[in-house]
Amino acid sequence: MTPDAASTATHEAALAALRELVGRDDAVFHDGQFEAIGALVSGRRRALVVQRTGWGKSAVYFVATLLLRQQGAGPTVLVSPLLALMRDQINAAERAGVRAVAINSTNAHEWTDVLAQLDRDEVDVLLVSPERLNNPAFREQQLPALVRRIGMLVVDEAHCISDWGHDFRPDYRRLRDLIAQMPAQVPVLATTATANSRVVADVEEQLGIGPTGGGEVLTIRGPLARASLRLGVLRLPDAASRLAWLLSHLDDLPGSGIIYTLTVAAAVDTARLLRERGHEVRAYTGQTDSDERAESEGMLKRNEVKALVATSALGMGFDKPDLGFVLHLGAPSSPVAYYQQVGRAGRASDSADVLLLPGVEDRDIWHYFATASMPDQERAERVIAALGDAPVSTPALEAMVDIRRTPLELLLKVLDVDGAVRRVQGGWVSTGQSWVYDRERYERIAGERLAEQRSMIEYEQTDGCRMEFLQRSLDDETAVPCGRCDNCAGAWFPTEIGTTATAAASESLDRVGVVIEPRRMWPTGADRLGVPAKGRIAAGDQAGEGRALARLTDLGWGGTLRTLFAAGVPDAPISSELLGACVRVLAGWGWSERPVAVVAMPSRSHPLLVDSLARGIAEIGKLPYIGALTLVDGGPTGQPGGNSAFRLAGLWDRFSAEGIEIPAGPVLLVDDQVDSRWTLTVAARALRQAGATSVLPFALALRG
Structure with missing residues (x-):
């Protein structure tokens, strides 16, 4: 078969799979989708796809998986950061006939069955969390066999790999080691909607590592403008007035949506106030029970609630194509993080409303979260000194080093990724490798976080196009005025606040x-x-x-x-x-x-x-x-x-x-x-x- 004929055959097979996936006989590829699929399936290349939310990144890896499996390749391993994302992706896979299963912290009772299915080659896509990659049993017993059989590796929300990504996570840094193990013939795909040029370069470098260098990385970047979104910023003097505005106008917002807050307490308190005033809403935070989270996601998708009042726990990967609005009570700490969250809205509709109500307390909250994930040198050295060859459990280590459980667990992840400690059956051990506190790196990251915060303030205060501002924050060279936001077309949102709402908000606060x-x-x-x-x-x-x-x-x-x-x-x-x-x-x-x-x-x-x-x-x-x-x-x-x-x-x-x-x-x-x-x-x-x-x-x- 000639190269042109092979490409045509691949395109026909891919198009048929796409139409099965979306359930439409007239579906066609978006710009760049087949280019990515062809690179993975025919070229067995490493690719980075940076495209706006709703473009169809999941279609790329599901279609590529089907074609690779038809060629006899092993299962795709999809590293996915959030349980909500896993649930949505498994449902999407089923529509295309892709047999997808997950291994995560909530389905331990299913792991034996999942591993048996893998042994029988009955799994097309295995979804795993980045944390699972460092589970000793999974890392030592299942992962080596998977690497030998893997047909494709997919890293979703790949900006998390990068120190410079808005949602950097220590567990994601382990993926560099996994990527490095991939044989040259195994395609690797990384996808994200929120990566500026610095993050793109960082991820490209990591995709290119491997026993043979990994080969040149194909990067496909598309325009990030979201034509369906109508952006706006409403500055109000205090929390009471923000809540009063919400009480006055929540029912005016189109369809159902998400109300983001910066803290768990704010999400719970806001949801309680709205429910007390007759609004169908639910709180959704990192402290919400996993079954309740799944139930709430389903209720929002079925429009059984007006909104979920959520922290960033409801973020990457949540898929409701007709989400009518996203409203923020308090601003995220960077325009890139803000773009990622508002990208949940208007994915398959002509219009969706996005409104930011910043708070005077935002900067204090940003400062707390910006510094909470940074390792402290003295604490790190204390942990390393306390560990030896015999495994020490986290509770026992906690009592040895005077560090609370949550920050200790985060610090152990960082030290594990740095190679200083290792998680084994029974706890943690020292690797014996020398470890040097990378002060310059952490100071650079801290400086970048401060720059992002200043940029978020600029977004709030700009008199230019807001969508163009967000695009430029992501180094999108196609950025032009949107013609829809409050600065382009005038304020589209009401500003008056009802007297009754003001009294209710003040009473609640x-x-x-x-x-x-x-x-x-x-x-x-x-x-x-x-x-x-x-x-x-x-x-x-x-x-x-x-x-x-x-x-x-x-x-x-x-x-x-x-x-x-x-x-x-x-x-x-x-x-x-x-x-x-x-x-x-x-x-x-x-x-x-x-x-x-x-x-x-x-x-x-x-x-x-x-x-x-x-x-x-x-x-x-x-x-x-x-x-x-x-x-x-x-x-x-x-x-x-x-x-x-x-x-x-x-x-x-x-x-x-x-x-x-x-x-x-x-x-x-x-x-x-x-x-x-x-x-x-x-x-x-x-x-x-x-x-x-x-x-x-x-x-x-x-x-x-």
Whole structure:
């Protein structure tokens, strides 16, 4: 067969598969789709496809898979970052007759069946998460056999590979090692909708590695303009006015959509307010149960809810072609991340509305998330020094290095990718390889993050075309004014806010009271640090359920508290406004037995604040103020926010109730902030042992 004839035959077979995939006999390829398919199937090349959301990147790898399988190739391994993406891709594959299965954290009960199907060659596409690549059993038992049989490797959302991508993830960096193992004849495809030139160059370099160099990478970039999107920015003075606008105009937005927030607390609080005012919405966050997430996704796709109020947990890969709107309460930290999220809307419709309502608190939230993923040199060296040849579990390591579980897990991923540690059956070991903190690299990344944040502010403030701005942020040379956004065509959204909505939003934000759950178990490993505490906390030593005025991340009182506890703000007595809010919390507590006295924590950072709060509560509640606990030997050692065992060791026996006359009955224990809850736990134990029948903790702020 001549090359032209072979290309024609491949095109005919590919077109037939495409039409089966989309369910339309008149379907044709978009510009670049067949070019990518031909490079993978006929040329067995490595390719990077950078195309806007909705262009049809999944069609490329599903059609290529079908053709490669017809030629006798093994299964495609598709690395996919989110469970929502996996569910959508499996459903899409079934329409084209592609047999797709997944291995992820939610379907462990199916893994045996999936592996048996792979052994029988009954799988066309295996979807795996990047985290799965470092599971010891998968990496050592299944992955080598897969690499030998693999027909094609696909890396979806490939910007995650790059340090410079807006959603860089440590687990994705392991893909460089997997790509390097691919034989030259195995095609490799990377896809993304959000990559600027710097990210493209980085991903191209990584695609080109391999035993024979991998060959030249074919990059197919298309225009990123989304003609269906009508962009706008509405700047309002505060959270109350943003929520009031949403209450006033949610029903005016077309169809169903997504309301993005920057924090879990904001998503939950906003969804609650909207439901209370009669709107069909659901919250969707990283803390939402996986089954509930799947249910919520289905409800949105079937238009059974007006919106999902979501964090970035609902992002890459969520597929609802007719999504009518995307609205942001607070801005993402970069135009590229914003483009990725708004790209969920208008994929298969002529029009969709996209509106950003930025908040004054956005920059503080950006700063937190920008620094949270950066490894700290001292902590990293501490972890490496604690590991040897014998596996150490994460909980055991946590008790050895004084780093909380979540940041420890992230740090271990980074060190694993860097080759300093390795996850094995039973835990973590040191590889013995030298490790040097790459300060220059992390400073470059931090600088890039700051530049992205400045660019997001520019997007909010620009008087030019907003779609053109987003395209230029992605180095799209085809960028021209869209003619549809608020700057091109005038504000398309209403700006008035109803009086009733304003009152409802203000009432919601003024809501007070968050439960402080008491600790019931001493932390693992505390006994190794000289603390005579292990297992369950004795009932007679426990604190009762407590209350805080609000979380620091809350939309309402959280803003006031963030200002109060900001660095550099001097200590001062509590304001009448805050004291009044605290009294409202106490009035609505609903305790089984009213406290008989008030005692204060001995605060080194806010002594005036805590003392005035405790005395104020006592005076208003007509309760005796019996004083503050005493600091022993200088008080707590160590820093707040550490690992539980170390935190407890620094607090143990550091508070004394000596000299305080404790009456019979519950005691209200007052503090400024609650973080790990170990301070309150140890203080409550001291009060219980001094005669208090129960201890009810109360604080202004609950962190996290």
